[in-house]
Amino acid sequence: MDFLQLVKDARTCRRFDEAAGLPQGALPWLVDCVRCSPSAKNQQALRFAAVSSPEARAALFPALRWAGALPDWNGPEPGERPAGYLVMCAPKDAGPTVRIDMGIAGQTVQLAATSRGLAACMFLSFDPHVIAPIIDLPDDLAIVLVIALGKPVEIRRLTDVPANGCLNYWRDSDGVHYVPKRALKDILIREL
Numbered sequence: 001m002d003f004l005q006l007v008k009d010a011r012t013c014r015r016f017d018e019a020a021g022l023p024q025g026a027l028p029w030l031v032d033c034v035r036c037s038p039s040a041k042n043q044q045a046l047r048f049a050a051v052s053s054p055e056a057r058a059a060l061f062p063a064l065r066w067a068g069a070l071p072d073w074n075g076p077e078p079g080e081r082p083a084g085y086l087v088m089c090a091p092k093d094a095g096p097t098v099r100i101d102m103g104i105a106g107q108t109v110q111l112a113a114t115s116r117g118l119a120a121c122m123f124l125s126f127d128p129h130v131i132a133p134i135i136d137l138p139d140d141l142a143i144v145l146v147i148a149l150g151k152p153v154e155i156r157r158l159t160d161v162p163a164n165g166c167l168n169y170w171r172d173s174d175g176v177h178y179v180p181k182r183a184l185k186d187i188l189i190r191e192l
């Protein structure tokens with residue numbers, strides 16, 4: 001597949017076929033993709049917990065804050081919830097470059113999942129106090145990002161930024177999810 005098409009397909013997904021679960025070994029495979037990715041000073045400070053058991057998933061779900069731009073929606077109903085999670089952790093004493101590693105890791109997971117017919121949603125809005133005991137978080141680590149994963153059932157489409165300039169995503173009456181992205185000419189500021 002063309003790489004740009006993969007990137008376009010790798011839209012955030014918030015509704016999944018929960019019963020479909022995840023393929024055996026999918027979560028460790030995604031972490032392996034991160035393992036082979038760039039890292040500032042090659043410090044490879046990030047650590048991951050893979051969460052897929054029904055009990056752990058049910059305990060983790062209430063910790064997540066879904067879709068701030070959709071105030072009338074409180075997150076997916078049972079049956080459409082994620083089939084698994086990667087909980088990304090970093091040392092409490094990590095320097096600022098770990099934030100760049102976090103972004104690389106998050107997008108690597110998103111692209112890798114999409115390449116296998118899965119989909120993801122990254123979360124910076126979560127309650128770490130709920131998640132820490134579920135994953136038996138070591139004292140020297142902090143939870144920095146949660147990535148929900150599963151087989152997508154939500155149709156997601158890229159679209160142009162509307163005339164009013166609002167960058168919020170929205171859903172139409174059929175539940176199709178639209179994500180506005182700026183035009184190339186507006187972000188490529190110089191071509192020398």
Ligand SMILES: Cc1cc2nc3c(=O)[nH]c(=O)nc-3n(C[C@H](O)[C@H](O)[C@H](O)COP(=O)(O)O)c2cc1C
Pocket residue numbers: 010011012013065066067068121122123124125126169179
């Ligand atoms: C670092 C980061 C944190 C995010 N945190 C949340 C979150 O807490 N809750 C949520 O529903 N979506 C979250 N998202 C998903 C964004 O809302 C989504 O990326 C954005 O709407 C653009 O959609 P797209 O990923 O399909 O391009 C996060 C995305 C990123 C990259």
